Amino acid sequence: MLAIHSVPPLPRISSSLDGNRARDQEASSSSSIPTPGKIRRLVLSPEGRTKMNSSPDRDFYSFPRFVTHVDDGFISTLTDVFRERLKPGWEVLDLMSSWVSHLPKDVDYKRVVGHGMNAMELARNPRLEYFFVKDLNLEQRLPLEDSTFDAVLCTVSVQYLQYPEKVFAEVFRVLKPGGVFIISFSNRAFYEKAISAWRDGTSYSRVQLVVQYFQCIDGFTQPEIVRRLPGNLDNTTSPLTWLLGLFGLSQSDPFYAVIAYKNFKPI
Ligand SMILES: C[S@@+](CC[C@H](N)C(=O)[O-])C[C@H]1O[C@@H](n2cnc3c(N)ncnc32)[C@H](O)[C@@H]1O
Numbered sequence: 629m630l631a632i633h634s635v636p637p638l639p640r641i642s643s644s645l646d647g648n649r650a651r652d653q654e655a656s657s658s659s660s661i662p663t664p665g666k667i668r669r670l671v672l673s674p675e676g677r678t679k680m681n682s683s684p685d686r687d688f689y690s691f692p693r694f695v696t697h698v699d700d701g702f703i704s705t706l707t708d709v710f711r712e713r714l715k716p717g718w719e720v721l722d723l724m725s726s727w728v729s730h731l732p733k734d735v736d737y738k739r740v741v742g743h744g745m746n747a748m749e750l751a752r753n754p755r756l757e758y759f760f761v762k763d764l765n766l767e768q769r770l771p772l773e774d775s776t777f778d779a780v781l782c783t784v785s786v787q788y789l790q791y792p793e794k795v796f797a798e799v800f801r802v803l804k805p806g807g808v809f810i811i812s813f814s815n816r817a818f819y820e821k822a823i824s825a826w827r828d829g830t831s832y833s834r835v836q837l838v839v840q841y842f843q844c845i846d847g848f849t850q851p852e853i854v855r856r857l858p859g860n861l862d863n864t865t866s867p868l869t870w871l872l873g874l875f876g877l878s879q880s881d882p883f884y885a886v887i888a889y890k891n892f893k894p895i
Contacts, residue, residue, distance in 0.1 A: 665800030666846040676825035677790040689745035702881040718778035724785035727752040768794035787826040792841045803890040814881040838886040848888040856883040
């Protein structure tokens with residue numbers, strides 16, 4: 629059962645971790661603490677959660693990176709997925725965001741809320757109406773009300789979560805029934821900050837890992853997997869690109885998305 633929880637409205641710009649902590653403490657001292665989705669089982673072992681670089685994530689993300697972490701082909705596939713799955717007028721949460729959200733430019737959403745680790749990156753993101761900064765490896769509760777969002781996005785970042793079960797349970801809580809959670813990733817990462825279960829895996833096992841993150845929460849629908857691999861005939865119009873892909877010489881980033889809905893998939 630989900631308890632109704634009210635937190636103060638998010639400020640338009642939340643620019644510091646300390647501000648975030650203060651808000652969290654305020655929220656946790658309230659008597660109506662929200663109930664996240666029920667975690668059926670833990671997916672990761674303690675060893676699987678470890679990172680090579682165990683310094684605070686706050687330090688690693690303290691300076692802004694105004695770069696794109698994947699290539700144009702990946703981004704264009706992702707934007708197509710968003711166009712297909714997200715409806716105009718929706719409320720969207722871009723979890724683990726930066727200065728770009730990769731949403732289709734010509735689609736208007738009612739509200740896009742951003743979360744990330746660097747306030748300067750988030751402040752420059754033109755799609756965000758609000759944002760907040762929070763280290764999800766320190767504490768997983770999202771300072772957001774229950775059943776608020778039609779869609780939650782997590783782009784090329786899931787590999788950094790050390791407690792994905794709790795984060796997915798929180799995403800379940802803040803999604804509206806029928807809302808969608810879209811996780812996308814490629815074969816790139818800040819290696820030292822990715823968890824060992826990710827680093828030691830293959831692209832196949834990483835997809836399965838994210839499937840398990842969904843399956844460990846009561847109430848997500850069976851996850852769907854979208855793959856666009858370099859050299860896929862159905863993904864490539866250029867014969868040269870196809871040929872390069874065939875011999876493993878393609879430079880383009882493989883695209884994977886794992887997608888599931890809260891309770892049911894709307895038709
Ligand atoms: C590779 S960037 C991807 C940013 C963005 N989603 C994009 O598509 O450009 C990884 C992001 O993961 C987020 N992140 C990494 N570690 C985190 C942590 N401990 N808590 C919360 N977010 C984290 C940060 O927002 C960081 O910008």
